[in-house]
Amino acid sequence: MKQETSKNLTECPRIEIAAYIDGELSPREEFDLEIHFAGCPTCAAELNDQKKLLCALDFALENEKEIELPENFTRIVVANAESNVQGLRCPRERNRALMVCAALFLLVFLGLGAETSKTFAAFGAVTDQLLAVGSFFVHLIHDITIAGAVIFRSFCLQFVFKSAVSAILLGICFIVSFLIFSRLMSRRSRF
Template identity: 35%
Template structure:
């Protein structure tokens, strides 16, 4: 019984002011509260133990995050220059012909994989706008080529039929100069009319 009482006296008892130890060490208490807590710590073993534990924890944290520990993990002064040099060296390899061929093969492989995953129908639908633009361009070129061909054919027949008479006349050189200009103007007007007619039909 006596031994149990001694053991109970050695163990620190809980105290209602033990939570104020952290505030005391952080300096959050005013002067009156600090003086009162210091007088209480002298008489209270629980609060004295709590203050000691808090102080040991703060010492451990100060050692762990001291300036010496930060200097051990400090980056070198030329860290940015070294990283920049390595990055430039890595990018130089992309300019080689072998790297370009490898990139081209990789692009073709990715396109084949995308075609296999999406399917031919979905792949065609994805390129439907480009196909529509290509169809419009080919249609315009076809119309222009037919117009030019018909105009040149008519001009050739006209020259064959009336060329001899115009050359024999005194004003033939002037006519031969103005005739191509008139033909070009006629061709331009016909192209414009065909273009507006096609837009109206669409």
């Protein structure tokens, strides 16, 4: 017993004092510590100091509670939150939100990993088809233009340079079509 007391005296359970005050120790540990306090003035003093500190803290916190919030505190908080949300109604904020959404969508799209390549392949196939249709129409228009030019040239060769009357007729046709064209253009530019 004497040996145990001397051992306890040399190894003071400083950390356990806080646990003792908080009531976190088992009854057996509490009992041991209380015995130690009885035989160790240093730890008894430490226990008193910690208790005093806790009392001071409790007092300070109780005083803190007496600081009342302003009466319109809730209203101010709600108003601030509402004004923050109202910002989203501005077009600029909406654009920014759209940009963020687009960036997120891109991230998700890229994050899909294996699925992305499939999606890109499908997208590429659709693009190819659209390009094929587009090039078909371009070729069609090109062919029609060439056919028209060929017909027009043969028409010119047959008539224009063979008879002066046809040349005059063709000139009138050209002037009329030019007038119609310019009128159409001016009408379109007016709209």
